[in-house]
Amino acid sequence: MAGTEVGGATGSGAGRPMLVVSGLEAGYGGFRALHDIQLTVAAGEAVAVVGPNGAGKTTLMRAISGLLAPRAGRVDFEGTDLTTVPPHRIVERGIAHVPENRRLFPRLTVEENLKMGAFSPAARPHFAERLEWVYSLFPRMRERRLQVAGTMSGGEQQMCAIGRALMSKPKLLLMDEPSAGLAPVIVDQVFDLVRRIRQEGFTVLIVEQNVRQVLELVDRAYVLEVGTIRKSGTAAALKSDPAIREAYLGI
Structure with a gap:
């Protein structure tokens, strides 16, 4: 079931659809982590996926970048279904993934x-x-x-x-919890970097627990809870939504 749209479904209207995730189901072994995920990112947009630990945010990023094979649904990038494309070919098509915990050599x-x-x-x-x-x-x-x-x-x-x-x-930059595990002053620096990347014209899909700061950076956001999109809308609308303010902003 689709989540509640807050402040409009398409948000900023930045450009043509670049990424379209539809009916996505994914998981590990007998555990289903994602249920019927519907998500779009237009060219030139910055879109966030926010939610608590264990909501399925990293699983979503791994399914988009090809590191985890979906059980159902589609991940369309510029009109091509990526669900059977190997990860290195997905990179060649223009998607780059900054994984959780950095994963440097x-x-x-x-x-x-x-x-x-x-x-x-x-x-x-x-x-x-x-x-x-x-x-x-x-x-x-x-x-x-x-x-x-x-x-x-x-x-x-x-x-x-x-x-x-x-x-x-890349045409699309996936960022998985870029502020995780960092001191507050460093978190500010990381979000400044994301802001600069946006100014360079990149299309960004960012997963974050730091809801307050990420909603200052993006055009739209999706709220993912227990593997399901519960709400979606413009960043401005979500910041003013009473349920979001109480659950994630501490207001």
Whole structure:
């Protein structure tokens, strides 16, 4: 059953549909984590999926990026169903995934980690150009380029993980809990980075528990609870919704 729409279903009207998730069911073993998920992201939009721990947010991201095969439903990206496409081919089509807990190669340098983000045949010829572009976005990564990634702070590692995803110059950037486990001052820096990425024109789908801050960044959001979309709407409408304010904003 579809969730309640708050403030309109399509939100900002940023552009044509880029990602359309319809009737998505996914899980692990005998456990079904997602139930009939309906979700869209238009070109140029930033859309959030918010909800408590265990709601199925990471499962959703893994199903979109091909790391988890859905049990039913479709994930259409620019008109192509991705549910049978291997993960590396999904990257080549223009989707990059910043996973939960960063998942860097801890014994490789920052620059070696960034290089891994440009492994696809289409990205390799542009490695030097894209590396320079990522360094312009994240000057601290240039300073740390020869440092072993596992020795950096959590915030720096998150910056590196985002930079690695951007090395493929994706059409759609998936970000799974980018603020998780970070000190409040570092969380502010990470959200500033997301804001800068938006200003660069990227289309973003972000999963977050930090509802208050993420609703300041995105155009629209979906509320995922117990594997089901309970509400959706513009960020402004959700911020003013009494149920959302009580459950997630502490107001």
